[in-house]
Amino acid sequence: MSWMRRTLLSVFHYPVKWLVKPHTTPSDVETELNIDRHKPIIYLLPSNSVTDQLALRMASKKLGLPCPTNEVSLAGHDYPNCLFLRKTQPVIARGGKIKTNIEEVFTDLFHLHRDNPDTDVQIVPVFISWGRAPGKGKPGLSDLIADVATPSWLRKLFIVLFLGRDNFISLSKAVSSRDMAAQHGSDELIAHKLVRLASTHFQRKRQSLTGPTLLERQELHNAVLGSESVKKAIGEAGQSKKRTPEKARQDALDYINEIAADYREGLIRVGDRLLGRIWNKIYNGISVHHSERIRDLARNGHEIIYVPCHRSHMDYLLLTYVIYHEGMVTPHIAAGINLNFWPVGKIFRRGGAFFLRRSFAGNKLYTAVFREYLELLFNKGYSVKYYPEGGRSRTGRLIPPKTGMLAMTMQALLKGVNRPVSIVPVYIGYENVMEVKSYLNELKGSSKKKESNWQVFSAIRKLKNYGYGYVNFGEPIQLNQYLEKQIPDWRETLPDDPEKKPNWLTPMVNELANEVMLRINKSAAINGMALTSLCLLSSKNKTMSQRELVQSLDACLTLLRAQPYSSDFSVPDDSAEDMMKHTLSLNRFEVSNDGYGKLISPQKDNAVFLTYYRNNILHLFALPGIIMSAVFTHKVCRRDYILRLVAALYPLLQRELFIHMTQDEALSYTDRLITQLLAQGLVQQKGECLLPPEANDAAFHPAWLLSRCMQETFQRYLVVLTIIEKERVISRGQLERASRQVAERLSTLYGLSSPEFYDKNVLSSFITALRENHWLDSTSDGSLKYSEESDALRQDVMLLVWPEIVQHLENVELH
Template sequence: MTNSLSRWVNILRWPVRFLVRSKLVPKDPCAELNIDRHKPIVYVLKTESLTDLVALERICKSLKLPLPTQPLQLGERKIPRYFCVQGRVPVFGKNNDANKFINRFSELINFLRQPEQQDVQIVPVALFWGRKPGREDDTVKAAVIADEQASWLRKIMMVLFLGRDNFVRFSQPISMVELIASRSSDERIAHKLSRLARFHFHRQAQTMLGPKLLYRNSLDQRLMKSPALQVAMQEYAQQKNLSDDQVKAEVSKLVDEIAANYSERLLRIGDRVLTWLWNKLYKGINISNAERVRQLAQDGEEIIFVPCHRSHMDYLLLSYVIYRQGMVPPHIAAGINLSFWPAGPIFRRGGAFFMRRTFKGNKLYAAVFREYLHQLFNNGYSVKYFTEGGRSRTGRLLSPKTGMIAMTVQGALRGIERPITLVPVYLGYDHVMEVGTYHSELKGKSKEKESVGQVVKTLRKLKNFGRGYVNFGQPISLNKHLDNEVPQWHESINPMEQQKPSWLTPTVNSLANKVMVNINNAAAVTAITLSALVVLGVERRVIAKSTLEAQLDLYLKLLRQARYSADITIPELSGKELLAHAIELKKFTVSEDDLGQVISLDISSAVTMTYYRNNILHLFALPSLIAASFVYHGVKTREQLDNVIEQLYPLLKNELFIGLSQQELATYVDDILLSLTALELISDSDGQYTIMTAHKPQLMILAQHIQETLERYAIVLKIMQKKPHIERSALNNDSHALAKRLSNIHGINAPEFFDKQVLSSFISELKEQGYIDHDDSHLPKVDQLVETVSGLLLPNVLATIKVSLN
């Protein structure tokens, strides 16, 4: 750096220090992007700008990375530590330094070709001042906040107005050794690197800023001109005997009811407000696998976020995380119940568009909504919707509502050019604010309507609720899914009309199930969920603190050794540390006797904690089933164990959205058995399994986690056995009544234990698996399943079921 530049850098450090608050993307680039602090680093910036350089310097200092303002020492030579693909922009005229940095790249490449020189990491870094995408039909570019090719004078204005909205986006490092391995000339490689860098920065700008926005009148015009909607409008006019103007007026009202009114300014304000809110509510937000989504956005994919739905906080949390991860917050499909004032207008400006609970009976509304969604897809806006339809009241994933997924597939059949990718997202909380009302609703209390009063009531309860968890699951390419399921799907593409091919429903159902499986595959194991699992699995919900800590340690080892999925997150803590965190959140009662401390849950707290246990129940379904097979069923060999799993896995797979193929299932069972052996819960002698007496209590606790599920199965199956020709509706009612009795007698606190929807889903799956025939009569293989399930239950519970049916 020349003396002149160094002097200007020194001058700019003070104003940048006070005016600029940079936000890092990703938050820990060294860990997430594998940037090696010990290898030489050269930064690549888009435009030569001293302000950008000083802002980057402050970030690098906080990350303990080499400063871009300090030269890189390679052997006896010093070279600049940063390169720019575009020269500094003058206040007037054009930049004439097009070849300046090509020459510098060439010099670096030539120098690194010397055998004794070590590798250098090229790290692209993009800096954004604000996140304004502009509007598609703007005729005059904003003079202050447009970041494209900003001169030093405009940069000063940007720092003044947008200094607190500066985003610094690091990218994956590039090895110079790999670049220069080709036989091309130095200048040719430099040109190639420059082109790649320009394209890279262009894609990053698209990812960060998103497509240009449409004014509402422009959106209305596009919708009205849509051939598909015009057909629906003509049919509606004929059906209702209305004029074209009357239909257009009705369509305009529907658009007003549905459409978002996206505002970048509100997002900037919301960023500050939500940062305050999360700091008030939570001790932090754990985020996993965000880089895979950033890469999808940078690759130009049309991204559909499909999260699970735990709380109203989901709307805010996921959009906030996406914004902070350097992507454009998606447009959000929200229930019409959330459009009340003042929340509705605010949500609309945050990207929410509203939908009615049902489209039945209003073809025009359905056509307008589908066309609006298609316009979002077609114009490159990412979208978020909840496949469960509503919030889970039990903590388990609900059966998916397939309407939005069907419209997404139909959108692909309209011929959208960009590939569509669904990104499942697991959302979790150490504390869900609505969990108390959920249990009231499950007991029959009417759902309280959303209102201003509810918001005020919620705000008065703000306190520290532990941590939030956002895990991005394995993305699902819609195009590849259709290629696998329906190779001929391209034949159904029609940009003019909505398509409903015969394969649509089964394909949508399989896609929806895959989404739910991938959400569960990205579950977050937490102090609360794991502690709740253990305490609810012991008699009377009371356990010695030392025993609980040991069981937590056992489960952490089991989760790591028998990995359910590569995407689940497991805390890097001990059982003692996890329990301390759970106790700090006041979820458990801690008492003391002569022998030490005891952890317990009263009846009310136990009901609440079932919600958190259910978040991760699917992770322990098979380990618990295997433990129960050893403890209660007397399984001794792998063949006997495989027989139990073969009968019950298809039912558990459907209920808990477990997505293991037969080969994956066999491998997973192998891993569980190896882990149980390594943890000395069982011994394996030439394929003969024996319970280790010293650790049998721990194995018995593990066996308890599947008991409530098996008890529910036994209730339904025993009724079917006693009444072979019972109708499905009567079977559901009788099962519900018996489940409530069992819950009262044996103190089963889980509200979903006797939930009619859960029972109905199980009965439907029995029919799907061939246990019930077309006239609702049960088939002979039910008896074998009853025998297997009965052998896995506690004797006293089984006795209660038998007595109640006599």
């Protein structure tokens, strides 16, 4: 390193330290990037910048990586720790050469490998961005100062002053110099290839961080109004008596302005700072898993569509915040038109939200405009986020998906999208959801309150300790591959009219929507609030001693760690005792002392709120719940009986709870669970029979709780099956109404605290599952008919339900 370079690094060390705050991705360089901290590293940067090198030095120190301002010694030769693709531009450009001698250095390095084959260096590409502003069609004043890939020192001065707190350092997977040297070709050719690949890689990194060039408003109008589908819809609308062609075109223009986002990177930066303060105030932290998946997709040039579950209005902010801090461009977000009120609507729109109406039915012009806008986003390379459930879950369970947005996505793919398109399911979880009280009121019959400024201010005023937030990125679905697998000959079956849907599209989209929901739940996150709620609600009086609660939490955590629900779900590393302490610190539970020890219960009248959090993870305990319920019900039962019972009930549970396993996988998982339950002492074995633990055994209480966690589900199943058994033949509408009335009565009589116990959507989903799995017959007029298969299922379920509930259902008289 020259004396001039050393001097500059020394001079600018403290100014950069004071002005710059680097954000580094990823944080786990060893696992995600295969970087070995004990092997020599050479960093490869796009441009030769002192401030870039100093920012990287700050980041590398935090990550425990070698200092980029030092040198590395290889076989007696000294090489700089940093290499650069391009030189810094002069203040007054003279059209001179801006390439560095990097190819000569790499050539020399590869030549060194010929004489020293054991030498190996990790070449780590590092992209450094100051700010995340996308390019603009019309440059502004700020672009004259900052928008240059290799700015002069004068421009870099302004960049550091204004964007030093928005410095992003993105490291990539290490490239082995030994592997590169072993490739065919001369050292010069290999070095040239490496530099060319690095240049392409940095271009993709820039796009994944900043996104594509912003759409100017006029360009947007021309693109949408000039599309064939919109012109056709305008023509058809203009032929009606109510609209002239000019009025129809103006309506289309108004629809564009109503729908389209108006993305402003400056607002995102301000939002990042504001949200950082909010998260620190209301959350103890945000747990993120599998974010490497979205970075891999971006690196490979994929169009990314995020499809998260929808728990809260916080989802809009939390997921965008996480994506931003994982080094990805923030997506355009599909938001309900109910959120487009002043001034929140304008803020959301500038944050990337585009608005859609709840229903497009009958408005062909609006449908055409919206679909064309969505296709334009895909083709321009914008990442997009929409919620497959359509609205927020009021019960904590996943809602059966709405398929409209997915159908439009697939239609865009059929018409041709320039890049591969991948859907990324996302599980979002909270230890506290601020809207949970209003959700339960709505489930009890009150009308949904319209969003307003007062609601926003009220929510901000109530901000308090909400524990942890959880974001798990699920296994992506590569749509091009999915389409090829589902419909191999899809190209030959496309209709001549590109606006007409092929016959196979709707059933295929339905399958895709279901797969999305399965992968969301496959990525579930266990947390203390959800697990404590499950334990307390399973206890007889919703009250447990501290010792019993810790034992039960430990048993559940041990079970899931030993036999994971999936490779994508997450369990905290906390001990059961630490989890309980943290959960109690959220001040959502009553802690009392009766002289024998601490008792833990829900706060007064708050037990019903816990059902929301339990339902977030109930699908993880469905199979353990069946096993333990069968063992406690029969006192003595065989393993093959439990497997037969699971085979009968699993298709119904899978449909209701979106469990990702196939029938065979579920049976195999059940068998492993039984083995683990035996190992933990939650189940005893005598010969070939399985028994519950003795009442004086420490494992008895956790085992008993697991046997009760699915009780309300079994009771709901028995309600529906008993009504059909009494009527023998009944219409679907009558069955749903009667089931809801009886379930609501049971809830009142026996103090059941789950509003979804009589929720019409949950009951409807179960009835659909009964029909699809042929547990019910159909008559010629479409009514449902009781059968021998129905009776066999009812007998199995009846044995699992508490006797007092069975007796009440046997005696209930239907109206």
